[in-house]
Structures are given as structure tokens and as C-alpha cells.
Amino acid sequence: MDDLDKGLVTLLRHRGRRSISDLALDLGVSRATVRARMARLEKTGDIVGYTVILRADAVSQPVRGIMLIEIEGHAADRVIRSLGGFSEVSQIHTTNGRWDLVIELGTETLADLDGVLRKIRLIPGITGSETSLLLATPRSTKAKL
Numbered sequence: 768m769d770d771l772d773k774g775l776v777t778l779l780r781h782r783g784r785r786s787i788s789d790l791a792l793d794l795g796v797s798r799a800t801v802r803a804r805m806a807r808l809e810k811t812g813d814i815v816g817y818t819v820i821l822r823a824d825a826v827s828q829p830v831r832g833i834m835l836i837e838i839e840g841h842a843a844d845r846v847i848r849s850l851g852g853f854s855e856v857s858q859i860h861t862t863n864g865r866w867d868l869v870i871e872l873g874t875e876t877l878a879d880l881d882g883v884l885r886k887i888r889l890i891p892g893i894t895g896s897e898t899s900l901l902l903a904t905p906r907s908t909k910a911k912l
Contacts, residue, residue, distance in 0.1 A: 768813060771796065775804055776814070783817045828855075828873030830880050831901040834887065835866040842892025843867060849890045855883045866897075 768776070774794055778785060787805075791798045808814040838846050843861070850856050850870060858871040870887075874880040880900075888896055 768808075771800075772804060772808060772813070775801065776808070779814075779817075828875065830875065830877055831871070831873040832880060832898050833901065834870045834872060834884065834896055834898045836868040836870065836887075836893055837865070837895035838867040838892050839894045840892075846890055846892045850887065853883060853887065855879075 771794060775790065778790055778793060787798045787801050791801045794801065805814065836846070846868065847859055850859055850868075853872070855872045855874050856870050857873060860869040860871075861867065862869050872880070872883060874883060884896075884898055887893070
């Protein structure tokens with residue numbers, strides 16, 4: 768990635784719905800250049816998608832937890848794809864050590880969390896898990912709007 772690509776990615780991270788024209792104006796290049804750069808970054812896999820980032824209070828998920836997951840063999844990609852289908856899963860992290868994945872999840876109620884945990888444990892390839900509830904967040908680096 769050169770400086771132009773980095774600048775483009777920075778602008779998209781700040782506000783991913785900006786028009787091609789606005790991006791081109793801010794970067795000092797043509798719309799065709801921005802369009803071509805975005806297409807190339809998508810094709811090479813540097814940009815894998817665009818998403819919506821919600822304010823912490825935009826979605827009511829008062830029950831939050833961290834789930835540690837152990838995976839058998841080479842099933843990690845399949846398990847990660849399956850986890851991506853759960854709206855309750857906000858983040859998926861790979862890790863080293865005893866656990867293969869760490870996921871962050873949130874639901875409306877404890878009963879909902881229990882149901883999601885049961886469904887996740889049924890995903891083929893998951894051999895073990897451990898879940899901890901998050902009780903409070905005294906400090907966070909995520910933006911508050």
C-alpha cells in the first residue's frame with residue numbers, strides 16, 4: 768500500500784459512506800483513480816468489506832460476554848464463517864495458547880445468551896469453550912458519541 772492507498776483507507780475508516788467525488792477531492796486525485804484504487808484494494812483483499820459501526824447504546828445488549836473456544840484440527844475458517852452468522856457476535860479474535868478463538872458477544876437477556884451459547888457449542892469443529900460475563904466496563908478506548 769502506498770501513501771495514496773493509506774490515505775484512502777483512512778478516509779474510509781472515518782466514514783465509509785463518503786462519495787467517490789468527496790474522496791477524490793480530499794485526496795487530490797480523480798474519481799477514476801479513487802474508483803480504481805478501491806477496486807484494486809478489494810481485489811487484493813486489503814479491503815475485505817464495508818460495515819456499519821454502531822454507537823454502544825444504539826443496540827441494547829446489556830448482557831455481554833467473552834467466549835473462549837477450542838477448535839479441532841483445521842476447522843478454524845469454517846468455525847469463523849459460522850460465527851459470522853450470529854448477530855450477537857460482535858468480534859472474533861484468533862489467539863494462541865489453550866484457546867483458539869476469543870469472541871465477544873451480547874444479548875438482551877441471560878436466557879438469550881444461554882441460547883446463543885448452546886447454538887455456538889453445536890457448530891461442527893468446536894471441541895470446547897468457556898464463557899465469562901462482562902459485568903462492567905470501567906474503561907474503554909471505543910468512541911462515545
